[in-house]
Amino acid sequence: MHAFALRSLLVLAAVATTGLPALAADNFPSRAIKIVVPFAPGGTTDILARIMADGMGRYLGQSVIVDNKAGAAGAIGSELVVRSAPDGYTLGIATVTSHSVLPLTRKLNYDVRKDLVPVVNIANCPTVWSAGSQIPAKNLAEFIALAKANPGKYSFGSSGTGGGGHLKMEMFQYRTATKLLHVPYKGISFVIQDVLGGQVDTLSDDLPSSLPYIQSGKLKALAVSGTRRVPSLPDVPTYAEQGLPELGLLSWFGIVAPANTSPEVIARLNKAANDALAEPQIRDAIEKLSVFPAGGTPQEFGITMENDRTSQGALLKAVNVKLD
Secondary structure, eight states, X not given: OOHHHHHHHHHHHHIIIIIHHHHHHHHOOSSOEEEEEXXXXXXXXXXXXXXXXXXXHHHHTSOEEEEEOOOGGGHHHHHHHHTSOSSSSEEEEEEHIIIIIHHHHXXXXXXXXXXXXXXXXXXXXXXXXXXETTOXXXXXXXXXXXXXXXTTTSEEXXXXXXXXXXXXXXXXXXXXXXXXXXXXXXXXXXXXXXXXXXXXXXXXXXXXXXXXXXXXXXXXXXXXXXXXXXXXXXXXXXXXXXXXXXXXXXXXXXXXXXXTXXXXXXXXXXXXXXXXXXXXXXXXXXXXXXXXXXXXXXXXXXXXXXXXXXXXXXXXXXXXXXXX
16 A cells, blocks of 8 residues: 555544544534433422523523423433433433432432433522411421321322432431321422312422412421521521421532543533523522522532432431332
């Protein structure tokens, strides 16, 4: 073979094996990006994903669309992300339920530690325990008294068996020696509607999706998580104030990508997310939900997830959660 032709083939081979991934990362993104929300529309996870999709899209120069894939307490949507190409075009929303509680309570077809990588923590969020108008209790002490006097009479709804809301209420029963009826649903919006309608008595929810109903008086907030009261609900005491500090952990919401996504693509997505979170209008939209904007590096988000898994595991040692 002619020496020039041989050299040309060697150059092409080198580009094919080493140049294209770098080129792909440099050109990323060249088309629309999808963020999979593993829960039904209308909940806090969905609301935050849509706020971030709008903000990130401006910095990435491409459309970012939200795709709700609800079911199995977040497992269906999360597995869809795991099975997607690791090219940065399919991302997922990770929550306490889907990435901390679920792997501890259910056998999954994937490993959240090995098959998904952190991109960014979007926000940290208080949870709220609310009761329907049919419940006479105005605080936890009054509800505990009702529940003890009527074992099994009062119910709580959750977005799925083995989820964060379910675990929290199991811990509540364990700590207060009460017995409640668990009613699992496919999404928190369905739970809220049935509590409003009187079919279910109470629910533990991330604050944003329940807040409008609390502020309108349709739901009664009995307790919020966190180390201090929430500014939008200054009269509602924390779990810690009412003697249940174990239930006071904040929720978190972040973006993850399939394992083996290139560090360059992860860095590009992380920067777009942090740039969006720095925008006053994005921060205002998140803070109006009574949620605290986060941001930071992928490594910091990874530490947050790992620490939370440890905390949730400690709770599970005390609570025997039975999967339906």
